Amino acid sequence: MKQVFQVHVRNSMGLHTRPATVIVKLLQDCKSNVLFTCKKETVNAKSILGILMLAATKNSKIIVTVDGGDAEETKVKLIEAFENKFWEELA
Amino acid sequence: MKLNAKEVHLTGAALCRGIAIGTPFFFTVIEDILPEFTLSKQEIEQEILRYSRAVNFCKKDIEKLRAQLEKEGILEGAAILEAHLQIMQDPLITTEIEKEIRRTQKNSEYVFQTAIKKYEKKFNAIRDPLFRERFKDIQDLSRRILGYLRNSVRIILTEVPPGSVVFAHELTTSDVAEACPDNIVAFITETGGETSHAAIVAKAKGIPFVSNIKVETLDPSKIQRVVVDGRTGGIILNPTSETEAYYLDLQKKLSYYFSALQKAASLAAETIDGYRVVLSANIDTPEELSISKKYGASGVGLLRSEYALLTREGLPDEETQLALYLQVVNQMQDKHVVIRTFDVGGDKLLVNFPQDNEAQTFLGCRAIRFLLKEREIFKTQLRAILRSNVYGNVRVLFPMISALSELEEAKSIMNEVTEELQEQGIEIPYSIPIGCMIEVPSAAIIADLLAQQCDFLSIGTNDLVQYSMAVDRGNQHLHGMYTQTDPSVIRLIKLIATEANHYGIPVSVCGEVAADPRFTPLLLGLGIHELSVSSRHIPMIKHAIRSTRIVEASLLAEKVLSLSTAQEIMELLMKEYQKNVPEDCFYNC
Numbered sequence: 001m002k003q004v005f006q007v008h009v010r011n012s013m014g015l016h017t018r019p020a021t022v023i024v025k026l027l028q029d030c031k032s033n034v035l036f037t038c039k040k041e042t043v044n045a046k047s048i049l050g051i052l053m054l055a056a057t058k059n060s061k062i063i064v065t066v067d068g069g070d071a072e073e074t075k076v077k078l079i080e081a082f083e084n085k086f087w088e089e090l091a
Numbered sequence: 092m093k094l095n096a097k098e099v100h101l102t103g104a105a106l107c108r109g110i111a112i113g114t115p116f117f118f119t120v121i122e123d124i125l126p127e128f129t130l131s132k133q134e135i136e137q138e139i140l141r142y143s144r145a146v147n148f149c150k151k152d153i154e155k156l157r158a159q160l161e162k163e164g165i166l167e168g169a170a171i172l173e174a175h176l177q178i179m180q181d182p183l184i185t186t187e188i189e190k191e192i193r194r195t196q197k198n199s200e201y202v203f204q205t206a207i208k209k210y211e212k213k214f215n216a217i218r219d220p221l222f223r224e225r226f227k228d229i230q231d232l233s234r235r236i237l238g239y240l241r242n243s244v245r246i247i248l249t250e251v252p253p254g255s256v257v258f259a260h261e262l263t264t265s266d267v268a269e270a271c272p273d274n275i276v277a278f279i280t281e282t283g284g285e286t287s288h289a290a291i292v293a294k295a296k297g298i299p300f301v302s303n304i305k306v307e308t309l310d311p312s313k314i315q316r317v318v319v320d321g322r323t324g325g326i327i328l329n330p331t332s333e334t335e336a337y338y339l340d341l342q343k344k345l346s347y348y349f350s351a352l353q354k355a356a357s358l359a360a361e362t363i364d365g366y367r368v369v370l371s372a373n374i375d376t377p378e379e380l381s382i383s384k385k386y387g388a389s390g391v392g393l394l395r396s397e398y399a400l401l402t403r404e405g406l407p408d409e410e411t412q413l414a415l416y417l418q419v420v421n422q423m424q425d426k427h428v429v430i431r432t433f434d435v436g437g438d439k440l441l442v443n444f445p446q447d448n449e450a451q452t453f454l455g456c457r458a459i460r461f462l463l464k465e466r467e468i469f470k471t472q473l474r475a476i477l478r479s480n481v482y483g484n485v486r487v488l489f490p491m492i493s494a495l496s497e498l499e500e501a502k503s504i505m506n507e508v509t510e511e512l513q514e515q516g517i518e519i520p521y522s523i524p525i526g527c528m529i530e531v532p533s534a535a536i537i538a539d540l541l542a543q544q545c546d547f548l549s550i551g552t553n554d555l556v557q558y559s560m561a562v563d564r565g566n567q568h569l570h571g572m573y574t575q576t577d578p579s580v581i582r583l584i585k586l587i588a589t590e591a592n593h594y595g596i597p598v599s600v601c602g603e604v605a606a607d608p609r610f611t612p613l614l615l616g617l618g619i620h621e622l623s624v625s626s627r628h629i630p631m632i633k634h635a636i637r638s639t640r641i642v643e644a645s646l647l648a649e650k651v652l653s654l655s656t657a658q659e660i661m662e663l664l665m666k667e668y669q670k671n672v673p674e675d676c677f678y679n680c
């Protein structure tokens with residue numbers, strides 16, 4: 001099953017090392033393939049280095065592609081993380 | 092993480108004086124280029140295993156460090172290391188590299204390095220500096236991983252943490268040049284002599300340096316603290332708190348002595364009985380001038396023009412050179428500036444100029460020999476020097492003259508260049524003083540002939556000792572044989588000074604001997620008028636001059652000339668110094 005959706009980077013620092021670490025940890029047990037696309041660059045969302053290379057600052061839009069058996073719940077988890085600014089600052 | 096390690100005393104060769112206390116940092120200098128080779132099909136799985144083992148070792152290191160930081164309450168640091176741990180598990184570092192090893196059938200160092208370079212490119216392309224900076228984390232990790240793969244990664248000394256005592260097999264001049272004295276408190280190496288250029292640069296930076304220590308036999312994990320006594324060549328691993336307290340106190344005394352010297356630095360360089368000495372500065376870059384001016388240098392006694400060149404890409408053109416010389420000339424105003432033409436070859440390799448091995452030896456094609464062969468390089472430099480003389484008081488010095496014919500040839504090229512400049516309508520002064528560097532015994536022996544053909548002589552004692560004794564100053568097996576107090580060397584200095592004085596031209600000493608205050612009375616007694624030393628030595632040498640009586644100095648010189656061994660001479664000089672400057676705890680120990 002494939003899910004394609006868009007998320008907003010809302011935290012002030014953008015997808016920096018710590019948010020990237022949160023995402024990677026979140027996806028640790030996820031069986032699906034997860035890709036982030038931003039500014040025409042597509043990377044593996046399970047890779048911190050990949051996420052960092054997007055250089056996604058605050059207000060960036062990211063197209064997320066989740067492909068696999070647990071796509072639905074992965075989508076929910078990711079949206080929650082982005083909406084809550086990765087639990088790093090006050091939402 | 093304090094272990095109950097035992098205090099260990101080792102003794103090496105003291106290259107740069109000073110006392111330092113710090114934490115060890117092992118600097119493994121290696122080829123920058125990692126090997127690249129193709130694996131057979133059977134070797135691939137083994138190679139992947141080797142790679143993942145390196146990554147695992149690295150993970151364990153970081154996990155240990157992270158736990159330690161957490162325990163010490165440095166949570167921010169711990170969080171960064173946590174991120175490093177995550178990066179270590181990153182598919183780009185793990186599965187992607189494994190895939191690449193399988194695909195390319197190349198060794199892991201090569202595959203890994205190539206991947207890191209690719210990431211570096213990507214990160215460098217990022218505009219946001221905060222993101223671009225993150226590559227440093229990857230770099231940090233990649234060094235560690237490569238270190239485990241090869242036990243050999245070149246780290247540059249600018250990245251060493253503060254308070255480090257750097258251990259290395261050998262250090263190059265540029266290694267030391269990169270070092271920041273705030274971070275690096277001392278150097279300990281296996282090879283390297285007192286007058287190796289690495290040691291000279293360390294001296295200039297005031298970093299204590301001990302060599303002849305078997306660095307490879309030390310276990311980095313068992314050393315927490317190190318005391319370095321650069322006066323005696325002693326190093327103490329894992330000092331007890333009493334030992335450390337003793338050296339801390341000594342450090343305080345030294346710094347008190349140095350600040351007292353600095354306060355007196357603006358006084359005149361004259362002996363107790365009023366004999367004036369020209370005390371100039373040896374400099375490599377214009378940046379050093381501020382210190383030399385602060386200490387009241389009489390001028391620039393030696394501008395080593397090649398140093399500014401060695402760090403550049405390609406040979407600097409005339410305008411670039413002129414700009415550099417003018418930076419010095421303008422700051423010195425009417426004070427003299429002696430520009431030594433490029434002294435390249437020997438241990439000072441010209442990175443951009445391919446030379447065969449023969450040419451790199453001390454007995455090969457270096458200095459004036461190189462310049463007389465590479466006329467265009469020489470002429471370009473002479474043009475820049477002559478043009479800079481319009482704005483100040485410039486003198487030109489030819490390095491490593493070994494025969495009269497070389498001086499004559501250099502002078503005729505100088506005339507050619509002068510004529511060319513005049514034809515082109517470029518303004519230059521009517522004449523420029525020309526000097527010979529006396530650092531080869533053959534030149535010392537014909538000092539009378541040279542003195543009649545030039546305007547001043549400058550004695551380079553480092554090379555003079557090396558060539559007189561036939562001892563490579565960088566060779567650790569010959570440690571102890573390179574002695575600046577050998578009677579042969581003292582007699583040569585005497586000969587040069589006598590001839591220069593006879594023909595009425597100034598003679599200076601600009602080697603390490605000039606910067607050692609124990610030699611000051613001897614040099615003055617031998618008839619030397621001018622000393623040129625690194626700026627930071629000016630206060631100490633000035634103090635030595637001001638503690639000397641010229642009559643006593645002449646008697647001392649006579650006495651030294653009557654002695655027959657280097658050791659006797661050194662002992663006499665030390666005894667005299669102890670008597671005349673008892674307050675110095677830097678040289679008296």
